[in-house]
Amino acid sequence: MPRDLRGFLKLLEERGQLRRISVPVDSHLEISEISNRLMQAGGPALLFENVKGAEYPLAINVMGTVERVCWAMNMEQPADLEELGKKLALLYQPRPPKKISQAVELGKVLFDVVKAKPSRDLLPPCQQVVLKDEAVDLTKLPLLQVYPGDAGKVLTLGLMITKDPESKIVNVGVYRLQLQSKNTMTVQWLSVRGATRHLRKAAERGEKLEVAIAIGVDPLVIMAAATPLPIDLSEWLFAGLYAGSGLHLAKCKTVDLEVPAAAEFVLEGTITPGETAVDGPAGDHMGFYGGVNEQAPLLHFHCMTHRKQPIYMTTFSGRPPKEDAMLAIALNRIYNPILRQQVPEIVDFFLPMEGLSYKAAVLSIDKAYPGQARRAALAFWSALPQFTYTKFVVVVDKDINVRDPRQVMWSITSKVDPARDVFILPDNPFDHLDFATERAGLGSKMGIDATTKVYPETDRPWNDELKPEPDTAKMVTRRWADYGLADLSLDEVNPNLFGYDIR
Structure with missing residues (x-):
């Protein structure tokens, strides 16, 4: 049947x-x-x-x-x-x-x-x-x-x-x-x-x-x-x-x-x-x-x-969340392997529902050389027809969870110098339904390099990022129940703080 x-x-x-x-x-x-x-x-x-x-x-x-x-x-x-x-x-x-x-x-x-x-x-x-x-x-x-x-x-x-x-x-x-x-x-x-x-x-x-x-x-x-x-x-x-x-x-x-x-x-x-x-x-x-x-x-x-x-x-469109946004979240997962095959340096990517499902994208890359974040953004825009109309692309390091807006915002605010790390591509074919553009069907795109900078992107030494001591972190995980916190798993503490799965 x-x-x-x-x-x-x-x-x-x-x-x-x-x-x-x-x-x-x-x-x-x-x-x-x-x-x-x-x-x-x-x-x-x-x-x-x-x-x-x-x-x-x-x-x-x-x-x-x-x-x-x-x-x-x-x-x-x-x-x-x-x-x-x-x-x-x-x-x-x-x-x-x-x-x-x-x-x-x-x-x-x-x-x-x-x-x-x-x-x-x-x-x-x-x-x-x-x-x-x-x-x-x-x-x-x-x-x-x-x-x-x-x-x-x-x-x-x-x-x-x-x-x-x-x-x-x-x-x-x-x-x-x-x-x-x-x-x-x-x-x-x-x-x-x-x-x-x-x-x-x-x-x-x-x-x-x-x-x-x-x-x-x-x-x-x-x-x-x-x-x-x-x-x-x-x-x-x-x-x-x-x-x-x-x-x-x-x-x-x-x-x-x-x-x-x-x-x-x-x-x-x-x-x-x-x-x-x-x-x-x-x-x-x-x-x-x-x-x-x-x-x-x-x-x-x-x-x-x-x-x-x-x-x-039937269904209908509008400001998210709507049914088409749920389809986009699922398709985001399906796109991942297809995108990684075409742009191998991309580790993960996410199209936030609040970004109208395709107008904003967050990419994480395994950065190996200067200028790679810009290259990844340009490759993303041309990888699939659906990404032609993506307005904003933020590129972060591979250890950043692209689905967690706290980590993404931290990367932007701590690793971006707008004059150096923001680039604009003017006069691109665009969605006629996007009223933000000055001319219908023609608009600009913005890339933001929120990765850790390497020479010659910067001459300043980049100090070490604050991270927990590994052995202590493992010990605390092991003893979590001993603290009387077994009923508060990490997932239960904050599973969907921002309205979608951040894990």
Whole structure:
């Protein structure tokens, strides 16, 4: 049986992490207000069974904690995600093995790839009900209006599937869509995304771009779509690697695309290059309303299929913590091995949720020569497409815990001379939704070298850092219970002082 959203919701309910709400609730502002309050408190996933004016129930906050994201990935704790990252790193930039052990490890990963190959489902659940042409009515979906200043209702957690008109390579992405009519929506995306490349190529060929939107998929598939992949690798294959077995796909009814067979809803349509409509404003992950785009691509949907008694799954963006921030924390762990393979001197890195998940990064390096911190920062910005829009990079020594803001702030204040250690890169391609930049789509980046300086970075001798005497520290650890402090483990004293795991 294929994995699906329903199975994951059942797991959450069994673990006390799903709350059903049966009273009538409005998709205009009310659902997002309820969900946001529970998100801020680390509360459970919600299943609204009676949404006013809609024909289907709505699930939200499904991956609203890092713990639930791990469960979606068949794991129990964030540290396990790095093991998955090591496997992906071998595929992301494979290198000839130099030792037998490396060859064995690569062989295991390649065998996992064979097992992860997707298969075709001839009687897919997502096509139990088929609606075409005039029967397609998107207003029957419980689309949310999240903020009072939003221009309209939005679809936020659908997987958009497109295909390169030339190479036929499929791209899967998650974008915000705004309802325009009963069968049309506009899409908000960044110019570097795969679907935008496909639309440009379709325009050059004078063709329409076929599109499918899969809604209510297994959360694991959403994680695969959010993972940075080489351009010629399939998100479906990575989803199979995540799951440990191949994903079940279904051929769409009216377009030449495949979608997860167990999706709750599938929308099928096209984008005609040059056909646009006004999109926005809408609340965005930066914590502000995004601007108005007067030339947003317009999608026409001519077919909608769904399961019997389908469940609509959604989320929304805004100032953290939000559900997308929880996904980013988990992906941070997966990125680690991939990043270290491309920039070997990086020991660890962290994207703080409070830094909007990708706008600020902290790197630790094993410093061996002058100027290395700057080199590491420059390499980070170019390592993965997701890091193109990272505004601030702080580089610290390898013994600093990048997840502990106390240690990071100490490094900045004790090891940085701003005139020497802060460098600015002006006029970089940037996120249009970042209103801090003087010009839309063009901004600067800042690197901060918070490492211990070596000659010729400084001529001053650097005195020894204050550290406990090792033998005394070991003795105190050994005698901790003798002091009557056994009930106060170090983890319990201060496990999450700053709102996230600092260990």
